Amino acid sequence: xxxxxxxxxxxxxxxxxxxxxxxxxxxxxxxxxxxxxxxxxxxxxxxxxxxxxxxxxxxxxxxxxxxxxxxxxxxxxxxxxxxxxxxxxxxxxxxxxxxxxxxxxxxxxxxxxxxxxxxxxxxxxxxxxxxxxxxxxxxxxx
Numbered sequence: 001x002x003x004x005x006x007x008x009x010x011x012x013x014x015x016x017x018x019x020x021x022x023x024x025x026x027x028x029x030x031x032x033x034x035x036x037x038x039x040x041x042x043x044x045x046x047x048x049x050x051x052x053x054x055x056x057x058x059x060x061x062x063x064x065x066x067x068x069x070x071x072x073x074x075x076x077x078x079x080x081x082x083x084x085x086x087x088x089x090x091x092x093x094x095x096x097x098x099x100x101x102x103x104x105x106x107x108x109x110x111x112x113x114x115x116x117x118x119x120x121x122x123x124x125x126x127x128x129x130x131x132x133x134x135x136x137x138x139x140x141x142x
Contacts, residue, residue: 022083025079025082025083027079029138031075032136036134038067040130040134042064046124050125058113
């Protein structure tokens with residue numbers, strides 16, 4: 001992973017330690033490790049519904065998406081907390097100031113939620129979904 005250096009203060013040792021943390025603690029890997037079991041479990045539930053010929057309701061899909069979002073958010077929070085622990089007080093204040101001044105982020109969902117749900121269920125129904133998801137979580141493109 002390529003890490004862009006942001007010098008916060010003049011202490012080269014702290015910058016090196018922070019860079020080392022980022023290089024050895026990949027955020028995508030951390031979130032994938034926590035969400036993978038949940039995604040595989042949901043895929044199995046979808047396949048069970050298909051086996052007994054019951055439709056998978058949107059409420060079940062939205063519940064999965066909500067729970068996965070909560071797990072991802074907690075993984076990002078824990079990763080960020082660990083990163084902050086590698087910094088001294090001055091660098092934490094600079095980061096806090098930087099992120100406080102950023103504009104908000106908005107999330108958009110598909111205007112056609114039916115097709116979004118259908119696409120997700122199509123992926124979950126793939127016979128090799130578990131292998132694909134596991135490979136993707138490890139950073140390997142299937």
